[in-house]
Each structure stands twice: as C-alpha cells, then as structure tokens.
Amino acid sequence: GQNIDQPTEMTATEGAIVQINCTYQTSGFNGLFWYQQHAGEAPTFLSYNVLDGLEEKGRFSSFLSRSKGYSYLLLKELQMKDSASYLCAPKGAAGNKLTFGGGTRVLVKP
C-alpha cells in the first residue's frame, strides 16, 4: 500500500515563498507528481520528479529524495491566485494510477 503525509494547511503572504513537504511510502517507486487543485475544480499538473534533485519550472520548483521518501514543492513570489490545494502523488511501481495525499491547502494573504 501507500502512505502519503503532507500538512493540511499553510498560510503565507503575497510575494513570499512557501515550501510544502510530502513524505511517502510506496510499493516500488515510479516518480512523484504534484498537482494543484482550486476549490471545486479538477487537479492540474504542476511537476514530476523521478530522479533525486530539484526540478525548476518558473515560480514552482519540486525536489525529490528517493532514499528519504521525501519531496517538497516550493512556490516563489506567491500570488493570490496560488491559493489552492497542492496534492502530492507518488506513483508506485505497479500500475498507472495516481494515489493522492490529502493535499495541502495554501492560503495566500495580501
């Protein structure tokens, strides 16, 4: 089975940086996805890591340490529209499904 742990909620100020941590345990490992989900909407893809290290994509970066079962999503220069839930989804070795964590709700304040 899979065990995914991420904080429930974080609050940050517009223009600041926020780091969302995710720890996971999976049966095998075939990459880790981060998705963004605004309230009432579908998840949208943000990033994918399969090797250790940092992947940077504009204001968003994602880091992976496979040996520690740990990833984080870094959001820089926060904007009000970044207020959303951020879902960590490690992919196990078997099958193609995504198993999502409970999500971290980020609230950006002016």
Added chain:
Amino acid sequence: EPEVTQTPSHQVTQMGQEVILRCVPISNHLYFYWYRQILGQKVEFLVSFYNNEISEKSEIFDDQFSVERPDGSNFTLKIRSTKLEDSAMYFCASTRGGQGYNEQFFGPGTRLTVL
C-alpha cells in the same frame, strides 16, 4: 489545446437509480481513468482502462460500478444502483502512455448528488 471533457457537470439522482457519467478523453490518449472526490476529502482512484479492458481497479470499484468505451471517443462510468455515499465529484482523466512521465489530464468533473 486539447482537453478532457465531461458531461453532465451536475447530476442529481434518487438513491437506487442508475447513473451514467460521460467523458471524452484527449483524442490520441490510450489510458483512461476515473477518480472520485467526496467533499472535503482526497482524490481517490477508482479504475484505469486500457485497450478496451480494465487494467486496474480499487476496492471502491465494486460490482455496482462499470466502465465502457462504447465508441472511439467516449468513456463512461455507470453506477447501477446509487447510494447516498456515492455523492461526490467524479473526475475522468487520460494519458498518452502508462509508464514513466506521462501526466494525467483531468476533466472538469461531474458533481453527483444522491438524494
């Protein structure tokens, strides 16, 4: 930009009724999925579908559920006899290939309310 579409956006039904949720995946995608999200809870995998058959399903996907690709474009989820606890947002997703880096594209969802 191609996108996954779903109909209807909202469905209200009486307990015990059958519902069919419809999805049109992205046209060159080969793998299709259904997920659900009960209000305030996490997104949960239901079933994956490839080459006209189910490739994986979760414990949630019991005999009340079925999926079908009736033609070259539609992908449907049927719930035979709905229960109150089936009330949720149902998301369809598709991806080009199943292994490695293949992001899943999600449709906007169907909100199912069972009364």
